[in-house]
Amino acid sequence: MIRITDRKQCCGCSACADSCPHAAITMKPDAMGFSYPSVDSDLCVDCGLCEKVCAFHVPESKATDSCEAIRFPDLMDDSQSGGLAYALMRKAIGAGYIVYGAAIDDDFSVRHRRVDSMDGLSPLRLSKYVQSDMDGIPAQVLKDLKDGRKVLFTGTPCQCAGVASAAGKMRMNLLLADIICHGVPSPAVWKGYLESLEHRQGKKISSVLFRDPSLGWHGHREAVFFGDEKQVGDEYTFFFYQHLMLRPSCSVCPFASLRRASDITMADCWGVEDTLPGFADDNRGCSVLFANTPAGQEFTGDFPDICQRRPMDLPSEKIQPNLYRPSSAHKRVKSFENTYIRKGYDAVLRRFGKGSRSYRIDEFIKKVKRHI
Numbered sequence: 001m002i003r004i005t006d007r008k009q010c011c012g013c014s015a016c017a018d019s020c021p022h023a024a025i026t027m028k029p030d031a032m033g034f035s036y037p038s039v040d041s042d043l044c045v046d047c048g049l050c051e052k053v054c055a056f057h058v059p060e061s062k063a064t065d066s067c068e069a070i071r072f073p074d075l076m077d078d079s080q081s082g083g084l085a086y087a088l089m090r091k092a093i094g095a096g097y098i099v100y101g102a103a104i105d106d107d108f109s110v111r112h113r114r115v116d117s118m119d120g121l122s123p124l125r126l127s128k129y130v131q132s133d134m135d136g137i138p139a140q141v142l143k144d145l146k147d148g149r150k151v152l153f154t155g156t157p158c159q160c161a162g163v164a165s166a167a168g169k170m171r172m173n174l175l176l177a178d179i180i181c182h183g184v185p186s187p188a189v190w191k192g193y194l195e196s197l198e199h200r201q202g203k204k205i206s207s208v209l210f211r212d213p214s215l216g217w218h219g220h221r222e223a224v225f226f227g228d229e230k231q232v233g234d235e236y237t238f239f240f241y242q243h244l245m246l247r248p249s250c251s252v253c254p255f256a257s258l259r260r261a262s263d264i265t266m267a268d269c270w271g272v273e274d275t276l277p278g279f280a281d282d283n284r285g286c287s288v289l290f291a292n293t294p295a296g297q298e299f300t301g302d303f304p305d306i307c308q309r310r311p312m313d314l315p316s317e318k319i320q321p322n323l324y325r326p327s328s329a330h331k332r333v334k335s336f337e338n339t340y341i342r343k344g345y346d347a348v349l350r351r352f353g354k355g356s357r358s359y360r361i362d363e364f365i366k367k368v369k370r371h372i
């Protein structure tokens with residue numbers, strides 16, 4: 001029976017819950033909104049399948065050793081990087097696949113969604129910097145595979161590993177595309193942020209962009225719309241980059257490595273202006289593509305959409321830290337969590353936000369250390 005005694009040891013992929021033949025496991029959110037398996041001991045027969053299917057360990061693959069810069073001029077303006085994810089999804093739908101990816105729901109929570117038409121792909125575009133809900137998704141993927149469908153699943157490396165594990169012997173028609181992942185933020189803080197904004201503004205939010213593409217590829221600020229009015233800020237993005245609200249398992253992520261759990265890996269091609277001068281200097285975006293397996297190489301060999309691509313050296317640890325190691329948690333992460341749970345979003349904003357005393361002290365200490 002799966003027992004999570006250390007929250008760092010579960011990534012919330014739902015593979016255990018979806019694989020239980022006795023429906024003894026449900027995924028339940030903790031106070032930060034991160035889901036963990038909860039076992040009903042009356043239904044559990046202790047068969048051990050949930051532990052076997054758990055994919056939260058270093059993948060057995062060998063290290064990926066080549067990559068290319070790639071961009072899709074007609075797709076990238078409404079994509080986060082160079083449009084690679086959208087191009088993969090479009091190719092897959094064109095070839096009769098079912099596609100899975102993360103979308104924003106009407107209540108602004110983020111969940112994985114099943115799509116079987118070109119028209120349905122739009123909500124899967126762009127990065128949502130919050131952990132997406134995977135409840136029921138591994139089982140749905142397995143059902144598609146059993147029904148003889150081919151599936152492209154896109155998501156974080158841990159979600160891809162969970163889906164692959166739940167698919168088991170049906171893995172053949174499953175293509176996995178993961179992102180290089182900095183870590184996934186708390187769904188509860190995301191919700192708290194939006195509620196606080198609505199309260200402060202006295203207006204209802206109509207839509208959100210986690211990283212507004214109209215600010216250029218290098219810009220990373222969130223945009224919130226109140227009807228026609230748009231407000232751009234970085235209050236939430238700041239907490240993300242401070243590592244104050246990432247899932248505990250992100251700090252020990254076994255997938256933050258060149259040993260990938262998926263057929264394809266995609267990410268921002270940071271530093272491309274220096275590595276390939278003239279290729280993508282216009283701040284419109286550029287993706288980096290790693291085809292990690294023969295299936296990934298075959299699928300990405302050509303695309304129906306116009307693309308520009310160029311082989312390049314592997315990005316360094318400085319450029320893509322999470323290709324080599326997990327993001328370490330902020331030293332005040334426990335205090336952040338406790339404050340959020342006891343006092344809510346406005347309290348963490350006051351205590352840990354950009355204008356807070358603790359942040360100013362940290363910055364001052366860093367400055368002093370740089371000059372010693």
Ligand SMILES: Cc1cc2nc3c(=O)[nH]c(=O)nc-3n(C[C@H](O)[C@H](O)[C@H](O)COP(=O)(O)OP(=O)(O)OC[C@H]3O[C@@H](n4cnc5c(N)ncnc54)[C@H](O)[C@@H]3O)c2cc1C
Nearest residue numbers: 079080081082083084085101102126128154155182267268
């Ligand atoms: C939480 C998070 C952390 C990231 N960290 C890094 C990083 O450290 N370095 C880096 O280079 N790139 C990182 N990325 C990836 C990057 O932001 C782009 O998503 C990626 O390059 C794809 O962009 P695109 O233009 O090809 O596709 P887009 O059209 O922008 O498609 C986005 C793709 O990402 C998936 N996706 C979006 N949000 C989520 C989510 N919450 N959970 C799972 N899957 C999601 C969608 O399913 C879709 O396949 C991160 C993305 C997320 C969501």
